Amino acid sequence: MTESTNYATYENVENTLSANRDDLRYDWSVDEVTDLFKLPLMDLVLQAQLVHRRYFESNKVQLSKLISVKTGGCPEDCFYCPQSGHYHTDVAAEKILALNEVMKQAKQARDEGASRFCMGAAWRNPSDKDLEEVCAMVEGVRDLGLETCATLGMLTEPQAKRLKQSGLDYYNHNLDTSEEYYSEIITTRTYESRLETVNYVRGAGINVCCGGILGMGEKRADRAELLANLANMDEHPESVPINMLIPVAGTPLEDQPRFDSIEFVSTIAIAKMMMPASVIRLSAGREKMSDELQALCFLAGASSIFVGEKLLTAPNSGPTRDNDLFARLGINRDERAVMGS
């Protein structure tokens, strides 16, 4: 077998893309996505950067800050999560943060250059009382000129509408992986329930932030299905976080081997090619990535990162390293949200 019969051809991909230059596609088959994974990395990265530049300014990366407003003690059993109450980890259950503490952290994030402030809570779903506290946080953070995002677990339709009324810009609810592999990493809820919340969020007019985690023991076919499920939604999620698993001691995935970097970059590139108008977010796992790997991810179309020393309860690249990396790569932060406030 020659090399060329092993790979889908570069021209095929180019034809697929150019034939749909002005149209976003919503009809990806898993086989088609699997074929993209067989392309040489350089072809994938080149195509992804070209489509990225059709929709976004080059060399700009948006900065978000993610804080935990309610840590630990979660009744869900996500195998990757140290905040689950099912596992013995270093993360202790805490009460919801006071509004003034959230505001203090939001001001600091704005001063450090973040344009979006994301608030995460370790709940299966918020009670209506909890939701009112989060709505007050959303209103306060928006008044600082920051975009707002929340990730609070499952929502009812009226709760999604209430969040919209408070001014919430984005709601994060990840699909994590393929539908088939989902029950291997979470047993306390279903894929269908994830999609239901995403639909409520979309229906309420809130931007959708929805992506997945790589390196949980899933197969390439699961990654292909995840991307197809995201890209085949009625509208592409505006924001697509691609996370690399951070194995945490005490969780069922603590001994998971480090995920292959090249497969990670390929997944980012394919996500960008399939959802070119979406912001692909280089999310968890950045702290352990080399500068060169992060640069490849930006080349593959990632254009958003989380800043700060912490990502919920996990360590994250700090501002010194990020500022230095951006300066060396000639990347500027995307300030649209703050400037537009």
Ligand code: SF4
């Ligand atoms: S729902 Fe969120 S906080 Fe709860 S265990 Fe899963 S990932 Fe962790």
